Amino acid sequence: MLAYDRAGSPDARARVVSDLAERALRHAFAEETVLFPAYRKHLPAEGDRLTAHIEGEHQEINELLQDLQDADPAAPSYDARVRRLFALISDDARNEEDALLPRLQQVASEDELRAIGAAWEAARTASPTRPHPGIPRRPPGNALAGVALAASDRVEDLLEGSSRRQGTGLLGSALAGVVAGAAGVAVMTLGEKVEQALTGRASSEVPGRTLSALLGRRFPEDDERRFLVNHAMHWGQGALLGAVRGLMARSGHRGAGASAVFTVLRLSADQTLENGTGVGAPPWTWPRGEQVVDVLHKVVYAVVTGAVADRLVRPPAPVLRGRPVPPRVVRGRRRGPA
Secondary structure, X not given: OHXXXXXXXXXXXXXXXXXXXXXXHXXXXXXXXXXXXXXXXXXXXXXXXXXXXXXXXXXXXXXXXXXXXXXXXOOHHHXXXXXXXXXXXXXXHHHHHHHHHHHHHHHOOHHHHHHHHHHHHHHHXXXXXXXXXXXOOOOOHHHHHHHHHHHHHHHHHHHOOOOOOOOOOHXXXXXXXXXXXXXXXXXXHHHXXXXXXXXXXXXXXXXXXXXXXXHOOOOOOOHHXXXXXXXXXXXXXXXXXXXXXXXXXXXXXXXXXXXXXXXXXXXXXXXXXXXXXXXXXXXXHOOHHHHHHHHHHXXXXXXXXXXXXXXXXXXOOOEEOOEEOOHHHHOOOOOOOO
């Protein structure tokens, strides 16, 4: 708080808040992913009540930080929100230092405490760096969402230096699309595993056989190499195709309509590669159930890839009478004073 009060300009204060935000969000993610589950396990009588209170504060911290991202640091209400943010973070620290850690140290063994500490550092290192008030505050939801969000946040951090006038560059948009495509594959794969557990459908080897045919090689006979080749095509094709979605986002093709077009593109790419190599059969020869399942999984991939790409990629600002339109107008609604 002292650094914020000593900042000499609104922009300097905004930089202090930005630095604080990343540290606070990393800390909160590690608490929610590692410390709080351990506390609830060892102290079930009081663990849920106390951690639920702190999780509520974390939710408010995420909401405040998201609001502050788009707020004008010179606006009168900016300072009040920042001071509320500092108060929440201070209360979180007091609860951790005065209640959580002392009680946990009384009931957990030294080996357990060391394991918690190592997991804490790993979670903090791999955490998202930007506010996400829409994700769950407890495992497994926060951990699953955090994997994709941490990757997209770091790409966004790298791309943030691009000027708003130029938007994200072509290479940056393509790279962001690759990250988005990988996130789409991750969520699609999770959905496939759930669907297979319910339907009993076996995993397909078509991706691996297609890659082997493209490379002019025989599909491996041993299970381990088959698994590796299959997943290389499964993940590689989805990630690389995501580059197209990143470039679509840069060109202004965004949202649900763009994701619908991208779904068709993904299905077309699959059938072109599989049928062109002679590995797959035309989709109209498949059983109806397999057609539906395949389309649903590709819709999930396209929607997630599109959502991440649209978030990471900033399109060039349109020009009005030789001058770029202010970013707050480009987003579709002019914001008043924050």
